[in-house]
Amino acid sequence: MNILLIGSGGREHALAWSLADSPLTSNLVIAPGNPGMAPYGEMRPVAADDLDGLCALAVEISADLVVIGPEVPLVDGLADRLASLGIAAFGPSAAAAQLEGSKEFARAFCARHNVPQPAYFPVSDYATACQHIDQLGGFCVIKADGLAAGKGVVVADDAETAKDAAKSMLDGQFGESGKRLVIEQRISGPEASLFALLDGDSAILMATAQDHKRAYDNDEGPNTGGMGAISPAPRLDKALEDQVMQEVVGPVVRGMAAEGTPYRGVLYVGLMLTKDGPQVIEFNCRFGDPEAQVILPRLRTDLVSAMLATTNASLHHFDMRWDPRAAVTVVMANKGYPGSYEKGSVIRAIDAAETVPDCNVFHAGTALADNGDLIAVGGRVLAVTALGDDAKTARRNAYAGVTKIDWQGGFYRSDIAKT
Numbered sequence: 037m038n039i040l041l042i043g044s045g046g047r048e049h050a051l052a053w054s055l056a057d058s059p060l061t062s063n064l065v066i067a068p069g070n071p072g073m074a075p076y077g078e079m080r081p082v083a084a085d086d087l088d089g090l091c092a093l094a095v096e097i098s099a100d101l102v103v104i105g106p107e108v109p110l111v112d113g114l115a116d117r118l119a120s121l122g123i124a125a126f127g128p129s130a131a132a133a134q135l136e137g138s139k140e141f142a143r144a145f146c147a148r149h150n151v152p153q154p155a156y157f158p159v160s161d162y163a164t165a166c167q168h169i170d171q172l173g174g175f176c177v178i179k180a181d182g183l184a185a186g187k188g189v190v191v192a193d194d195a196e197t198a199k200d201a202a203k204s205m206l207d208g209q210f211g212e213s214g215k216r217l218v219i220e221q222r223i224s225g226p227e228a229s230l231f232a233l234l235d236g237d238s239a240i241l242m243a244t245a246q247d248h249k250r251a252y253d254n255d256e257g258p259n260t261g262g263m264g265a266i267s268p269a270p271r272l273d274k275a276l277e278d279q280v281m282q283e284v285v286g287p288v289v290r291g292m293a294a295e296g297t298p299y300r301g302v303l304y305v306g307l308m309l310t311k312d313g314p315q316v317i318e319f320n321c322r323f324g325d326p327e328a329q330v331i332l333p334r335l336r337t338d339l340v341s342a343m344l345a346t347t348n349a350s351l352h353h354f355d356m357r358w359d360p361r362a363a364v365t366v367v368m369a370n371k372g373y374p375g376s377y378e379k380g381s382v383i384r385a386i387d388a389a390e391t392v393p394d395c396n397v398f399h400a401g402t403a404l405a406d407n408g409d410l411i412a413v414g415g416r417v418l419a420v421t422a423l424g425d426d427a428k429t430a431r432r433n434a435y436a437g438v439t440k441i442d443w444q445g446g447f448y449r450s451d452i453a454k455t
């Protein structure tokens with residue numbers, strides 16, 4: 037099969053690695069990709085938000101399947117555009133991707149379908165925002181309604197922080213994405229994520245993971261896209277997985293179908309495990325980053341077959357198998373991330389890290405300099421993943437890989453998956 041993979045981050049490197057391993061893949065084209073993906077396919081310089089360019093590329097290579105990694109092209113309707121060209125896409129339609137594209141849509145959907153979630157208030161003006169913030173005693177979460185590259189959420193301990201965040205968003209910090217807000221009650225408990233495949237009619241569990249969002253050790257410092265992750269999620273046991281499939285994923289697959297917007301693709305359910313049971317923090321309409329980098333190395337079923345079962349609505353008789361071992365990924369980021377950082381520092385010895393058994397180094401923000409050196413150009417630059425018989429061993433192996441990499445411009449957390 038001719039497969040086109042869209043995206044350029046660590047998540048897409050992990051996807052490229054899995055897709056290239058499939059006996060069904062005869063030709064993998066990646067747009068735009070990154071240097072780490074070069075061994076798996078041909079890279080084409082078409083940006084992930086250039087829908088016209090991506091559709092033209094899919095037609096040019098006679099794509100049998102297009103795998104859409106990031107959320108922006110999904111929310112912008114790439115899967116719909118491909119469907120109108122008769123090309124199968126792994127990823128939901130724009131209407132179904134509203135579960136990530138609009139926080140207000142997601143909250144209202146959960147309310148309509150009795151999915152457990154915190155109390156929330158949609159607002160579009162500052163005075164109403166202040167009323168709800170005061171009503172919640174300032175202990176609340178402020179979310180920009182639309183996509184904001186993972187930056188549109190502020191978790192506030194007091195009314196002043198919450199009101200400042202609401203004002204900045206309403207004043208245009210995230211453009212149109214912040215013109216509407218959702219103000220939520222804060223809930224507490226450990227966080228975990230569950231990934232499921234949905235084919236419009238049925239859903240099957242993929243795997244669980246837990247990421248670490250703060251930049252520095254001991255969960256200090258600013259929020260990031262994720263500095264590392266472990267799979268399976270240590271706190272999400274089989275009983276809780278079943279409960280989430282029943283109380284969250286089931287209502288999503290049935291509710292989206294009943295509302296005329298069937299969901300086909302991977303659903304990322306961000307959860308808080310409260311004392312009253314799991315509650316939905318957020319939905320994402322794609323694999324997580326860095327969660328994909330810990331989940332996919334555990335997958336023992338062919339990924340292309342799973343994606344085809346999703347696009348062909350045949351998940352009800354599809355079975356996924358997983359390596360029972362744990363996986364840990366440690367993100368290596370540019371010094372300064374998630375703030376500003378220098379570009380161009382040289383990275384060496386990735387091969388040495390991959391001599392650690394079951395260790396893979398996934399690239400995110402890398403590029404090749406004119407002289408052929410691998411250099412850091414993004415915020416999150418590498419994700420070093422390793423498997424182990426238990427979480428402790430996986431963690432030890434992942435850090436064994438990290439310490440072999442020679443990169444003066446980077447930093448990483450030293451407490452990923454530490455118990």
Ligand code: GLY
Pocket residue numbers: 186247261262320323324325326327
């Ligand atoms: N790791 C969080 C995300 O992918 O949204």
